[in-house]
Amino acid sequence: MADQAYKSSAPSLSASWLVRGIKAEGTMTSQQETTSAAQPEALLHEPSQTRLPAGASRDWSSALDLIREATEAINISDERAADLEAELQQFKISASEELRQLKGQIAAAERRIEKAEERAHSAEARAKEAEAWLVRIHDAVLNGFRRKARTIPAPIVVSEQDPGDS
Template sequence: MSDRASIDAAYNGSPNVMMRAWQAKADATPEKVVSFLGLESRNGAVATIDGPAEGVAPAPTREWASAVDLIREASEAIRVGEERASELEAQLAQVVAQADLEIRRLEQEVATGAQNLARSEERVRLAEARAAEAEDWLVRLHDAAVEAFGARAKPIPAPSTPEEAE
């Protein structure tokens, strides 16, 4: 299993974790909504109701335990996310360090290759110069041999037909 797969397998911070408290109450009857509109007095302060008023439903009961559970689950999901982020940052730092080493190694290889190429080009230049000089000497030797031996022994052409020989 790769490093990435093992980290992803260990992480179970799915949205289901954060929704457990809500899902537990999903089947229950919904709480009534209390509207605060119209409860303001003339100076902008909110009016309070001491007892049940006519036409106003009683205040809904709050389930503080489920709210606390939801907060705990949310904080756990955040903590898991932060741990995952720090693990990813550490992996990123390691990958960056490895990439930096690889870049340095490749730069060194390129520099070595450039030096080898320069040496090879110099050897080619020297070899071409030697070959040109050798060709010059061969031409001189050939000319000297033809000049020295060419005038003495000129071959007589043989007759090509028997009639010419008579």
């Protein structure tokens, strides 16, 4: 089934690196790479039917190296994702702890505000009561120490004439 899919697949860049694995006399020249890349019909045939130049053999080690590199990159990516996920969990834990502490501080501040408001209302009530008492004391002082208007007898006027002179 994989062979059938390989036969019916169109040439692609990912398949072209497989052709590069063909070595003639140990290495493949850039001209051979260009020639093999320019011949997409070679990719349409089954791998066992691909015509190799005389004395050339497939070098599967480069394909294996690419696969190893890809799996290593995937593993590194997975490790990084796991590290980021663990870091995210730590961040969530610290953020929720900080949120809990801040909620506690807000609750404590609200209790202090309520107590301060109660004290302010109590102080206002005491101030009003003290003001009322001050008005009463003021009125008592004015009424209690005010001199009542006394009727003062008219002064006796003594004349300066001698009574015997007349």
